[in-house]
Amino acid sequence: MVLTQSTMLTLGTKAPDFSLPDVISGKTISLKDFSDKKGLLVMFICRHCPFVEHVQKELAKIGKDYEN
Template sequence: MARTPSNMIPLGTIAPEFYIKDTNSNHTYSFEDLKGSKGTLVIFMCNHCPFVLHVINEIVMISNDYRVQGLGIIAISSNDIVKYPQDSPELMTDFALQHKIDFPYLFDETQEVAKAYDAACTPDFYLFDNQDKLFYRGQLDDSRPGNGIPLSGTDLRNAIDALIYNRTLNEIQKPSIGCNIKWK
């Protein structure tokens, strides 16, 4: 299992715009359409990655806990579906249903969105404030498949709380670790 870290782009970076299809609703959305009043969490993920499968239930819980507080949640899959057909849009819809994902799960067919965000792995987390400036990028928590550390979502939850409740956040942030994005 490959262990690829996030690219830690500079805090304050403005969220790149996109316009891609949601596999849950079959509508096409932009960042602007989906952002939250308090901020927006963009997650690069896919269906088959063991790192995503390890954390998907916590991601759904975070979504359920924070969307009601004004946080927009967006998941994006950018993997090459020719080489990795298990990440096809049809199977993304099935994956969302199976895991009770009721936030948009977008398919980045051209991989331009992943490149614009400098996404490197799945899962890769980007938290933007209500001005679309990057507030946090990094890991969910220290848990990884097989390392015995319980899943908690601590790092990401602390960042979201700091954003929503206007608290300061440590600028030293740990990168996420996961499978590399499957580039064409």
């Protein structure tokens, strides 16, 4: 991976709006689609990574546990 300067926002800063493709449905989703929710977790992971494959089911379970 190429060394990239961090552009981390100060903790507590409101997230800027963004749009990303949903890898399951193919639809474009944005932060504002979740404005009525208490929180949103976005994970940038490689689905064919052995570690991710190992924890994938547990990540899905955690997602279901916190869905509502």
